Amino acid sequence: MAKPKTKYVCQACGSVANRWQGQCADCAEWNTLVQEAAEVSSIFAAKHNLQGGGRSIALVGLDTPTALPERLPSGLAEFDRAVGGGIVPGSAMLVGGDPGIGKSTLLLQVAARLANSGRPVIYVSGEESAEQVRLRAVRLGLGGAPVRLAAATSVRDILTTVGDHAPALLIIDSIQTMHSDLIEGAPGTVSQVRASAQELVRFAKERGTAVVLVGHVTKDGSIAGPRVLEHMVDTVLSFEGERSHQYRILRAIKNRFGGTDEIGVFAMEGAGLTEVPNPSALFLTHRGEPVSGTSVFPAMEGSRPVLVEIQALTVRLASGATPRRAAVGWDSGRLAMILAVLEARCGISFATAEVYLNVAGGYRLQDPAADLAVAAALVSAMSERPVPSECVVLGEIALSGEIRPVAHAALRLKEAAKLGFETAWVPKGVKGEGLRLAEFANLRGLVDQLLAR
Ligand code: TYD
Numbered sequence: 377m378a379k380p381k382t383k384y385v386c387q388a389c390g391s392v393a394n395r396w397q398g399q400c401a402d403c404a405e406w407n408t409l410v411q412e413a414a415e416v417s418s419i420f421a422a423k424h425n426l427q428g429g430g431r432s433i434a435l436v437g438l439d440t441p442t443a444l445p446e447r448l449p450s451g452l453a454e455f456d457r458a459v460g461g462g463i464v465p466g467s468a469m470l471v472g473g474d475p476g477i478g479k480s481t482l483l484l485q486v487a488a489r490l491a492n493s494g495r496p497v498i499y500v501s502g503e504e505s506a507e508q509v510r511l512r513a514v515r516l517g518l519g520g521a522p523v524r525l526a527a528a529t530s531v532r533d534i535l536t537t538v539g540d541h542a543p544a545l546l547i548i549d550s551i552q553t554m555h556s557d558l559i560e561g562a563p564g565t566v567s568q569v570r571a572s573a574q575e576l577v578r579f580a581k582e583r584g585t586a587v588v589l590v591g592h593v594t595k596d597g598s599i600a601g602p603r604v605l606e607h608m609v610d611t612v613l614s615f616e617g618e619r620s621h622q623y624r625i626l627r628a629i630k631n632r633f634g635g636t637d638e639i640g641v642f643a644m645e646g647a648g649l650t651e652v653p654n655p656s657a658l659f660l661t662h663r664g665e666p667v668s669g670t671s672v673f674p675a676m677e678g679s680r681p682v683l684v685e686i687q688a689l690t691v692r693l694a695s696g697a698t699p700r701r702a703a704v705g706w707d708s709g710r711l712a713m714i715l716a717v718l719e720a721r722c723g724i725s726f727a728t729a730e731v732y733l734n735v736a737g738g739y740r741l742q743d744p745a746a747d748l749a750v751a752a753a754l755v756s757a758m759s760e761r762p763v764p765s766e767c768v769v770l771g772e773i774a775l776s777g778e779i780r781p782v783a784h785a786a787l788r789l790k791e792a793a794k795l796g797f798e799t800a801w802v803p804k805g806v807k808g809e810g811l812r813l814a815e816f817a818n819l820r821g822l823v824d825q826l827l828a829r
C-alpha cells in the first residue's frame with residue numbers, strides 16, 4: 377500500500393497544497409500552511425461541505441405574493457413617473473448627470489416635497505456647506521420644508537448620525553465626495569466610490585431608508601466611471617439636457633421596481649425645476665415653424681429612445697460640374713443608396729443638385745431605421761414642402777423601395793408622444809399609442825404624401 381501523501385492546509389483560507397510553501401498559493405497569506413492534522417481536516421471539511429451548520433431559510437412559492445413596502449410619492453409627478461410611481465422604501469437609487477445640469481436642485485425639491493408630506497428626510501451634501509444648501513432652498517421657496525441638512529463626507533459619520541433618525545429618505549450629494557474608512561484611497565477613486573456606495577446601499581436594505589446617491593457623469597457618459605455603481609443600486613436615473621436649453625429629461629436606465637420606458641420632463645427656470653406634464657409646448661416652440669428639409673427621427677441609444685433632427689439641403693447646379701454629396705452624422709454610402717432608390721423607384725432625381733445631410737446636435741446615426749426620415753428630409757428639401765413639425769418618421773428602406781419594419785417601434789413612438797409629437801410616418805403594420813399613424817408600404821407612398829402637401 378502506498379504511503380498516504382502528507383498534505384498541508386492553509387489556516388487562513390482552508391485550501392490544500394501538496395508541499396509546504398511559505399505563502400499560500402490561493403489567498404497569498406504568509407506562513408499559514410500547516411501539516412494536515414485530523415483536527416484541521418475536519419475544520420476543512422466543515423468549511424467545504426456546506427450542508428449543515430447554517431440557518432434554514434424559509435422558501436416561498438411563486439403563488440405567495442410577498443407584500444412590497446408601499447411606495448412614497450414625492451409629489452413631484454414627473455419624478456414619480458420616472459421612478460415608476462414613487463420611491464420604494466429601502467431601495468437604493470443613483471441619479472447621474474453632467475455637472476450643473478440640476479441634480480442638486482431636483483433632489484432638494486424632491487426632499488422638500490417628501491418632507492412637507494410628513495416624512496423625515498435627510499440631505500447630506502459633500503460638495504456644498506449646509507448654509508449654501510439652505511440658501512438655495514430659500515431661493516427655491518422651500519425654506520419652510522422640514523428637511524434636515526448636513527455637510528459631511530465620512531460615510532461612517534453619516535450612517536452613525538442618520539441611524540439615530542431613521543429617515544424615510546437619505547440623499548447623498550454626491551457619491552464621488554464620500555469616503556469610507558474601511559479602505560484606503562482618496563474620495564472619488566473607483567475603490568472609494570464603490571466601498572462608500574456599498575455601505576450606503578447596505579444601510580438602505582437594513583433600515584428600510586430609501587437612499588439616493590447623486591453621481592457625476594464622466595466624459596464617456598458612464599456614471600462615476602466604473603459601471604459597478606449601476607450594478608449595486610436598484611434604480612439608475614439619468615438627468616439629461618443641454619445646459620443652454622431649458623428642458624431637462626429624467627430617465628430611468630435601470631429599475632428593479634418598475635419599467636425603464638417612462639421619462640420625466642422638467643424645465644429649469646428662475647425658481648428651480650418646474651414640471652412639464654405636456655412637453656410639446658416646450659419642445660415644439662423650440663422647433664418653431666415647420667421648415668422644409670428637416671425631419672425628426674426617434675433614435676435608440678442603447679435601450680433608450682432619443683429624438684434627433686435630420687437636416688437636408690439641396691442646391692441646384694447650373695450644369696456640368698459633379699454635384700457634391702456631404703453627410704455629417706450619417707454614412708455617405710447609405711446616403712447614396714437612398715438617393716439612388718429615390719431616383720429609381722420614385723422618379724426624383726438629385727443628379728443636378730448638391731446634397732448636404734446633417735444630423736443636428738453632433739449626433740451620429742447608424743441605425744437603418746432612420747432611412748425613411750433621411751428620405752423625407754431629402755424630398756422635403758428638394759420640393760420645398762416641409763414635413764409637419766409635429767411628425768416623426770421611421771422605417772428602413774429596401775433597394776426595392778419597400779419600407780421595412782424597425783426594432784423597438786413602440787418604444788420610439790411612446791417617447792415621441794411623450795415629447796409632444798402627434799403623428800408618425802411608419803412602416804406598414806407598426807403599432808403605437810398616442811400618435812396618429814400614417815403607414816407606408818413603400819417609399820413612393822411617402823413621397824406622394826409629402827408632395828401632396
Ligand atoms: P445644480 O442643481 O447645482 O446642478 P448639479 O447638482 O447637477 O451640478 O444646478 C446648477 C444650475 O442650475 C446652475 O447653473 C443654475 C441653474 N439653476 C437655475 O437656473 N434656477 C434655479 O432655481 C437653480 C437653483 C439653479
Ligand code: MG
Pocket residue numbers: 476479480481503549
Ligand atoms: Mg450639485
